[in-house]
Amino acid sequence: MRPTDCSYQKSHEWCKIENGIATIGITDFAVSHLSDLVFLDLPRKGASVTIGESFGEIESVKAVSSLYAPVSGEVIDINKDLPDNLEWLAQEPFAKAWMIKVKVTAKSPDLITAAAYDAHCQAEG
């Protein structure tokens, strides 16, 4: 069961917005499809992210993939311990494995609910 207080992108990032701050990560579906993660690259604190543009990159044994921002704004915090503990992504993708926190200036109009995201994942297989 995916958290219902999060919004989702079809590119498999999740986003939880509280008091104008978005906490962002990737979903269990993304993690299971990437498998065998080896590297994660996140932006620096103070960097700007833009809706739909890459905010980081992740490498599994077989592929490098981009991570896409669901909001625009300034990165105010990063989970600096995550790149050295990538197993957290499989264990707690919606909690301990959050990636960045962003002070939101705009959010993507394409964010979907947990139920809609579940349906999207089922369709993707």
Added chain:
Amino acid sequence: MLLRVLRDDPAPAAWNMAVDEALLTLAATPTLRLYGWSPHAVSLGYFQRLADFTDLPSGTPMVRRLTGGGAIHHGDEITFSLALDTHLLPRDVHDSYRLVHDAAIAALKRHGIASSCLAAGELPAARPSERWCFALPGRGDVVTPTGKLLGSAQRRIVRPRPRVLHHGSLVVRRPGLTPFVASIADTCANADDRLEHAVREALVEQIAAALGTVPTAGSLTAPERALAERLATARYGDAAFLHAR
């Protein structure tokens, strides 16, 4: 569906990587590109640290790839890139590798070169240096009794639409910096230019067939070439990108 096939002359490393990124970004049709390296060069996986390669001979041309994995010394090899929409490949990443690897094995077999996909549990003990792609045969890799024969890596993007860039390096003769790799020449005494050409064309046929496509010779479009020219200078030819990690 057509598979556009680009048969490019050997070119400098920055140009090669720039063209592949341009194809990932812009190619409107599935595209298989075959190319070579002049001068021979070392490509680093996207996340690799340049500091781990300070022991290479001075002046060795180097470039950072957009794809992941380990470094490759590109010498006498059949290099190819496949750029296409994600949905044209099997959904599972491992299966997408398998499609390309099976095609390579079939192409090699047609010319009397035996190879196979490495099954889990058959990993060789000898790993001379894990920074090199060919030192690390993994599940599904194309191997011969002497080692790993085909290096593969992918880049996947979702926007503007889901796309995959698959890199492949099929070794013809062992390159100097990575003598532990397998090569076609190991098992084939007549590994000359004619055989290399024949294997290359068999690879085109097999990949096209595996994708259910018809191979058709093509060339870069003007927008692809323009983007490649920008990327060759601004990214792959820029020391800052090579030194980024």
